[in-house]
Amino acid sequence: MRSSPPIVWLLVLLVVTVLILQVIHLVIFSCLEMKKTGKLKTFEKISQRRKKGHRLSYFRMDTRGSYQIYHSVSDETDNNRLPKDSVTMVTHCSPHNMHYLPALVERWKGPISLAVFTSSEDFQATLSVIHSFSSCFTDIRNHVQFHLVLPMDTVDQIRSLNLTRRIKIPCKNLNSHIKTHIKTKNYALQGVPYPNNLLRNVGQLAARTNFVLTVDIDLLPSSLLFSQTLQFLKYESLTQSYKTTAYILPVFELEDGKPVPKDKPEILDAISDGTVRQFYTEICYRCHSPTDYESWIKTKSAVDSLHVAYAVEYMPLFEPFFIVHKSAPLYDERFKQYGYNRISNTCELYMAGFTFVVMDSGFLVHQGYKRKETFHTSKDKENAANRELFSQIVDELHVKYPESVGSCRNQM
Template identity: 35%
Template sequence: MNFEKLIWSNYGKFILLLLSAVVIIQGYHMMWLMKIHNSRTAHSNRQYAQYEENISFQMSANLIKVMQHVVDTVTEVHISDQTGSYYIIPNVIVADVNASSLPISLCTQTTPNHLHYLKDLSESWDGPISVAVFTDHKNTIQTLHTALYMHQCFESIRKFVTFHLLYPIRLEPIEVSKLLSMEVDCNVDMADVFDGSETKLNYANEIPYPHNALRNVAITYSNSEYIFMIDIDMVPSEGLVNGFQKFIKRQSLASSDRSKDAEGKVVYVVPAFESKLPIRASNKISLLKEWGEGNVRPFYSMVCAKCQVVTDYDKWKNLPNIPFLDIGYILDWEDPWEPFYIAKKTDLPLYDGKFKQYGFNRISQVCEMYVAGYSFAVLNNAFIVHRGLKEKDKFHSKKEEENLKNKELFRAFKLNLKDKYPDITRQC
């Protein structure tokens, strides 16, 4: 009995010793695994840090290259506009994506203090944007620095937005080379870059604002087959680039039996709205909901309702709900309709650069399109929304004075159209 106890006692000690050995071995194994893991983690962290450093270096090198291109372009390239009043500097900052690879470019114009709208615009419009910026000798460096900040710090802008400059011939940019010593810091908040300049009005500056000359620059130096001219503080409905691309392919197949001339004499109207901030409507369903709740209304409805009423918003609202872009209905132009539209760039009449400040700048070009034989096809699902509601009491003090001046200019413009299009019976 004592012998059996001795055996079991020794066996128990052996088992305990064996278990202890296993625990020790497992402990060493875990320590070894942890050492390998820590080594790999440290190596991975070093690799990631090196990757970040390489990316930062690449971005810095690219920024220096872009800066030098900007300085060289502003110094060397000066093209006179059609009026002989301004110099154009095209492609001063060029988008990464080649615009000719997509069928449509959005074209717009602005002063430097409204360039911040490009962030939302470029994120809503998944395609090329050609923007013409108005500046002068004193503001050129700050304008370029702001554009460089937008280009460097926002991927959608760097990818799609190409900047052009327009400035009065008598106010040539000065000391542009100073731009090379200025820092572009993406850690700086966009609001600080613009420093409250949103309160300024384009029309209230000492230098008359040349809408039409700027629009011509944005159109002329866009590289897509179609252009979509809107104001910079507007936002297009989602998926419009892709939807229009598919629409044009269907139109091309359907019109194969028609002449090119007949096909080219149409523009595609995009209904315009205005909204209380912020803009929340991204598709027609959400737009109609916001419209029904009073957050959205037809553009200019409280300022110049007749300027947009021809669009027939009620008819557009009640079009059949189909999941693709198509023509809803076709309209003839009527005075004083000012539709926003998508058009083929080829043979499109440019804007008359003599119109500046407020009044008749956009309608003069639409009037000429009508006289030239264009029809106006309203798209069923596309729209644009202006940031904020337009109110009569929120315009600058000289609005009416400028409007009367441009009204006289418009009368002369219409008389000239009779000479320019002698064989066409349409009048506006």
């Protein structure tokens, strides 16, 4: 037999090479296009090393491959011992705002899942701050899971990140160290938008309890809220509708310098004194008014327990803070920076058939009045862009929930 010409073998080799490259291409893009299903996918493990009790568990990219996510960069918590039908507080921030954390854990005596947005430049410094907060505060060490999110940079920059190198910062110097050594701030990383909804999803997906309470890191809960929810959900989780109910907590603004009310009697006194008012009164009154603060004030409730006070109707622009089952729709990660990021999620809950109820004694407090002049300068421009995105998403939700009896179209 005559041997095949060299050109034939060359063609065969080229075909095989192309097939191999296509397989690699498909594998890579399958990883990038992981869909949000409400459950964590199996992440690529990059390290199981421990250093002084700190586990570096998983690395993954977000669904669009724009961010790298490090789960449980510091985790010595005892959260696995909690009953599943309890609540994890989910929150997010840049490392510059981690100074809010000690006051938060002092009020919330339960698990916290915190997603921190940083950059390659601040990565090592952020790890040191996390390590030091955990070392300096027992409650942080016992209750807080930390997750790091940062933009995808060049491959060399990613490979150069040292996941175990940390510097111990003296406890008394923590806040000053953050101010002088951390450049990453909420809404202020040059050229990189703050991915608030991605951060919320990272925290929610990592929660080890069946319920989550997603809040901003500068909000403080009433002092008994976690223990109250444990008792409430013990029985509420036996009902038919607990997976499709949003349990709303009224949120207030407190005048600067005033002590934060611990329970409902104290906040009612502060309301009477005029030092506390509805959250976002000046910025977006309609965003929280459907909670019906007047009815909440009139509702009698025990200090040490938590119950449903009344149901409320969904209204345009509604963006309450609420306890919800972990299987609830996640936040749309296309929203970044300021505007419509939580409004869109409440809209989806409404179209998915969720019921909104207000709790009788628990609440949240923001220290300081929210005023327009305190926002970053690009807020209005970002809000306009996100309004356009929201309009698009409402159309998508009508396709996703064709049987929905309601609509969010009248919000625009």
